[in-house]
Amino acid sequence: MDKHVPPLERIHRTIVFYLLLLLFVVVVPLLAFYANGYRYDFFSEEPVVTVTGGMYISTQIPEIEIFINELPAQKSRFFRRATFVQGLQEGVHRVHVQGQELHTWVKPVPVYSQMVTELFAFTLPVIPQVRLITPEVTEDGTAIADEIETLLTGFGDINITNEFSTSSQSTLGDMEVDEVFEQFLDQEFLLLKETIAEMPIITLSNDEETPAFRFSTTSPEVVVVDMATTTVTSQSGISLQFDEEEEVLLATYAGDIRSIPYYFCIPEQPIQSIAKRYGDHVAQALEADASVSTTTVRERGSWNVELCRSSIAIDTRNESVLSFNFVPGFDNLVVLHLSSGVYVTEIDDRGWQNHQLLFPQNDGQLMIINNQIFLEFEEFILELLLEFDDN
Amino acid sequence: MSNTKDHLLPYAKRRDFHVGKAPHLAGSDRRLYRILEIIPGLAAWITLFGVLALSAFAPFFAAYFIIAFAMYWVLKTFFLSYHLRYNWKRLRKHMAVDWAKKLQAESHEHIHHLIILPFYKEPESIIQNTVQALADTRTDTKKLHVVLAAEQRAGEEYYQMALTLASKWQSVFGSIIVTSHPGDIPGEMPGKGSNATFAAEQARVVILDAKGISYTNTLVSIFDIDTVVYPDYFNCLTWHFIHAEYPLKSSFQPVPVFNNNLWEAPALARVVAMSSTFWEMVQQERPERMATFSSHSVSFQALYEVGYWQSNMVSEDSRIYWNLFLANNGDYRVVPLSYPVSMDANVGGNLWSTVKQIYKQHRRWTYGVENFVYIIYHFTKNKNISLRRRVIISLQQAEGYWSLVTNPIMLFILGWAPIFLGGHEFHQTVLSYNLPIVVRDLLIVAMFGLVISSVISMTMLPPRPHEASRFKYFTMSIQWIMVPATMIIFSAIPGLDAQTRLMLGKYMGFWVTPKNRV
Secondary structure (H helix, E strand, O other), X not given: OOOOOOOOOHHHHHHHHHHHHHHHHHHHHHHHHHHOOEEEOOOOOOOXXXXXXXXXXXXXXXXXXXXXXXXXXXXXXXXXXXXXXXXXXXXXXXEXXXXXXXXXXXXXXXXXXXXXXXXXXXXXXXXXXXXXXXXXXXXXXXXXXXXXXXXXXXOOOOEXXXXXXXXXXXXXXXOEEOHHHHXXXXXXXXXXXXXXXXXXXXXXXXXXXXXXXXXXXXXXXXXXXXXXXXEEEOOOOEEEEEEOXXXXXXXXXXXXXXXXXXXXXXXXOOHHHHHHHHOHHHHXXXXXXXXXXXXXXXXXXXXXXXXXXXXXXXXXXXXXXXXXXXOOOOOOEEEEEEOOEEEEEEXXXXXXXXXXXXXXXXXXXXXXXXXXXXXEEOOEXXXXXXXXXXX | OOOOOOOOOHHXXXXXXXXXXXXXXXXXXXXXXXXXXXXXXXXXXHHHHHHHHHHHHOHHHHHHHHHHHXXXXXXXXXXXXXXXHHHHXXXXXXXXXXXXXXXXXXXXXXXXXXXXXXXXXXXXHHHHHHHHHHHOXXXXXXXXXXXXXXXXXXXXXXXXXXXXXXXXXOOOOOEEEEEEEOOOOOOOOOOHHHHHHHHHHHHHHHHHHHHOOOHHHEEEEEOOOOOEEOOOXXXXXXXXXXXXXXXXXXXXXXXXEOOOOOOOOXXXXXXXXXXXXXXXXXXXXXXXXXXXXOXXXXXXHHHHHOXXXXXXXXOHHHHHHHHHHXXXXXXXXXXXXXXXXXXXXXXXXXXXXXXXXXXXXXXXXXXXXXHHHHHHHHHOOOOOOXXXXXXXXXXXXXHHHHHHHHHHHHHHOHHHHHHXXXXXXXXXXXXXXXXXXXXXXXXXXXXXXXXXXXXXXHHOOOOOXXXXXXXXXXXXXXXXXXXXXXXXXXXXXXXXXXXXXXXXXXXXXXXXXXXXXX
């Protein structure tokens, strides 16, 4: 067909333009309402518009499942370790996070209209995971651990993640001293260890106290962090402090109100509502703090005012606290060395604080070296792992 | 140029008709022109910083604005795709038409074509290809008069090369001459415009007047030196000229496709080149908004009436349209041919030099914002054009140059600004969490337009050379994933660069795009 084709007729273009303009005028307000949490339930008997809120759930590991009120959460994944759930009615929702062979993390979480409640869920392996560090290793780096399995009998299931063998099974010849072990037990430390061995175990619930000791670093590459007995401060400005008078371990924040961690603050509301949504302990703590001084409880925000506590009590399970510190890499998790074992506990006490067992032991020196948690166990050292070792 | 101005239209006789920049004027006109030069860049920067400030001080409003803007972008994409698809069909139909046969029914033997080919230091092979394509057209080549427009400052060897070339083709064309544009003419900016103007005047005397060819029967095609015409181009052009409602008040715009070296060019160059083609195709369906771009055609009479192309500014290809529009008091238009001419995709010696060249080329193209200044300035002077028309054109031009620079940056980068700058109270809201999700989902919908682009681009590919593997079809289809990045790096940022230079009075010169046909 040898026909010249004229350009689009202007009337057609104009019609299309105005149709699209109409679509814009209709859709943009709907999008704005949707983005603000408004939802229209098409399937209810009497369709109604509700205003919903959301949750932002960060997790320690990515391979987990999230349930809200026993139902799998409909979520948008921002990152591998964070999930945004929206469309939640205002009220308290029970969140549980679980994974295969992991502890379950559970918390009742209040949700407010058009607001997002932030939370962090941690899940440690149910069976404690440890890496065995021995004074001697074979040429290929295999740890030599005579009688380790016998020694671990009585501690329940413990998974040693690295290969080990006995001296009788190992190739004779030159055996190398494990470098980590060497770092951990340098001469100076050995000297101190002998001294410490003569000291009583520090129990914060006892009257007997000994001054905290410090281990020097053996080299610039080795960073040794004390397990504290009185005070330790994280990089974000949160302090863990043992209140001797009240015999309670407190997480305290005294920094800029604009940077205060979310779990210190709750939206301003009547005290009864706080007790119902967050637990009596939070309501009581707020009332107690407010009665101390006007600066103990601070306000944040202008149109969405929040009440922010200065300190949160860490649940120590009514046990003696041998030592404590922040979990390496986290300023919202505490590693607690209690009389019944080593636990990881969250500071966030909204609802309650989740505890998960890291290792079942009640003695032995606990130390953090290069952001790894080590526990002295007989003549060995165990690195306590927070996740399954994929190696 | 003829020494008298008698041939010029009345408005074209104004001293400020060929203004290139504010320093070319004096007094209040200079101040006005300078203010107008500042406006585009200022508006762009205010917009970009404004979104940032809004995100920090009014994050809720900024969030609603960004959602609305993302939706606007989706609908604009649909709207432009609608035009693109229609022009694609039109282009294919026009390429299937036997224009030579169509012309047989028309009286057209009186029509001559003057083809001006300005060049600088391009390789002889490129010029050879271009001239060969002219010789291979289905038009009576005796009606084609070719001007190889050399630059004196390029050196004698290029002039001699052109002379040698011309001598080989003497018997093929009606005329083929070589001009040598002096590099020391006062008031000129070295570049395509000044060279073409010099060549046109030479051709007027040496070809048109000497052979008694009427200016009104002569169509001038100004082509980049790498332009390869399709065999029926001049027949298509002639047909449209004959059938134009106002042939002497019309410019004729083909669709530039960058097919000469498409198979050899890197994906980045291909995407940018085809994006330019698609934009021109969209414009072909909106002729009332068109200006001329790159290679185009116009009657010699119309050109002569405005003194040819401006010699003192960069974007002479678009400026000539506005010269003609103003000189004819608004009674001037562009006729879209929906027929292609093939040019080179911008390719450097390696990927980095390709990136630099594309950036510079697009910066030169987007320096076309100097036309916005020219238009608005003369709209305050030429009251013979209706106020309504002046306002509409001003708004269209302003929106075009503003959106070119700001839209990609706002969409792909500043969409995240409220999230980072909005403050704690905003961060706690469902709106702040939903903002990136809603914008992302809208952009995904908009990206479906890329599927259309990919399909259309595949149908416009030239035949695959033997040495190019079939796998290249696959890479050519998925290369469109780069569009969000190319829109920012090769459109918004060079546009912002160009507008900022104009705003600061750091006037640009003409940058010659190197031709590296592999």
